[in-house]
Amino acid sequence: MLSIEELYKSYGSVTALNGLSFHVNPGELFGFVGSNGAGKTTAMRIILGVLAADSGRVTWQGQPLDHDIRRDIGYMPEERGLYPRMKVGEQLIYLARLHGLSADEAADAMERWTEKLDIAHRRDDLVQTLSLGNQQRVQLAAALVSDPTIMVLDEPFSGLDPVAVDVMSDVLREKTREGVPVIFSSHQLSLVENLCDRVGIISEGAMVTVGEIDELRQTDQPEYEIVTDAGSTASFEHLGLATALQEQRGERVLRRLVAPRPDFDEQQILKSALAHGPVYEFYRRRPHLEELFRGVVTTQSKETR
Numbered sequence: 427m428l429s430i431e432e433l434y435k436s437y438g439s440v441t442a443l444n445g446l447s448f449h450v451n452p453g454e455l456f457g458f459v460g461s462n463g464a465g466k467t468t469a470m471r472i473i474l475g476v477l478a479a480d481s482g483r484v485t486w487q488g489q490p491l492d493h494d495i496r497r498d499i500g501y502m503p504e505e506r507g508l509y510p511r512m513k514v515g516e517q518l519i520y521l522a523r524l525h526g527l528s529a530d531e532a533a534d535a536m537e538r539w540t541e542k543l544d545i546a547h548r549r550d551d552l553v554q555t556l557s558l559g560n561q562q563r564v565q566l567a568a569a570l571v572s573d574p575t576i577m578v579l580d581e582p583f584s585g586l587d588p589v590a591v592d593v594m595s596d597v598l599r600e601k602t603r604e605g606v607p608v609i610f611s612s613h614q615l616s617l618v619e620n621l622c623d624r625v626g627i628i629s630e631g632a633m634v635t636v637g638e639i640d641e642l643r644q645t646d647q648p649e650y651e652i653v654t655d656a657g658s659t660a661s662f663e664h665l666g667l668a669t670a671l672q673e674q675r676g677e678r679v680l681r682r683l684v685a686p687r688p689d690f691d692e693q694q695i696l697k698s699a700l701a702h703g704p705v706y707e708f709y710r711r712r713p714h715l716e717e718l719f720r721g722v723v724t725t726q727s728k729e730t731r
């Protein structure tokens with residue numbers, strides 16, 4: 427696995443990483459989220475080796491990351507790093523060659539990834555003439571042409587249209603199926619929630635929550651939402667449920683109920699409600715990643731303090 431252990435990094439008086447630790451398993455798509463200035467880019471640069479940590483270490487399969495392992499990392503930097511006046515195809519071949527591929531291998535990789543990412547028709551165009559979204563596809567192709575064993579992507583989805591998001595998601599999933607660990611940062615939390623196997627929330631340079639999405643969305647006090655007629659006299663307090671929200675919706679009313687324990691028998695809620703009239707909707711409500719994020723992260727970014 428890729429293991430990040432107790433990383434510390436300061437820029438002068440600014441502490442960017444404050445004992446950051448987490449790991450990413452082979453074949454896992456790991457979403458790295460956190461507010462602006464939380465330390466994601468700093469951590470990714472340290473993984474790649476373009477920045478040195480003050481202390482802590484990064485290992486892959488138990489070995490500290492050396493030059494050879496780092497050469498096999500597919501990296502997509504936040505600031506992007508393409509040569510604007512180079513043709514798309516030439517640029518990708520050039521980058522693949524830098525990673526040690528032969529001329530034929532580099533050409534094959536360029537063709538394969540431009541096709542997969544739907545930019546094959548732009549191979550002979552200068553990068554600077556492409557839209558930002560297509561430049562981003564080229565940037566991802568650049569991270570892929572060397573057939574990386576680890577992928578580290580800084581906000582690969584920012585600014586992409588939904589079709590491009592799908593194309594990129596499919597490609598990342600394909601890499602994880604091959605056993606590659608993929609770590610990417612994003613502020614698009616619903617996308618992270620749908621796409622990732624595990625997610626880590628970083629705040630002020632340290633990991634505050636990490637785990638599988640489903641596991642993080644479990645709560646000790648399950649919540650249910652039920653929609654009945656507005657005039658329904660159903661009550662739920664006798665079952666030990668608290669009402670967290672009551673919202674009139676025309677002729678109907680939605681109630682959000684909080685159960686006292688994880689193994690609460692939700693059929694009791696339904697039975698109680700049906701005894702007083704029809705039930706139009708009834709479901710368990712799980713918090714979304716966005717709610718979890720707001721709960722654990724200070725909303726004010728470091729920069730605005």
Ligand SMILES: Nc1ncnc2c1ncn2[C@@H]1O[C@H](COP(=O)(O)OP(=O)(O)OP(=O)(O)O)[C@@H](O)[C@H]1O
Pocket residue numbers: 437440441442460461462463464465466467468469728729
């Ligand atoms: N070169 C630098 N010199 C000084 N401070 C820096 C430098 N790079 C980052 N920082 C500071 O380190 C902290 C972490 O920044 P970093 O870019 O790692 O955060 P981030 O989580 O990637 O943020 P964002 O979501 O906005 O991209 C911030 O307070 C930032 O201002």
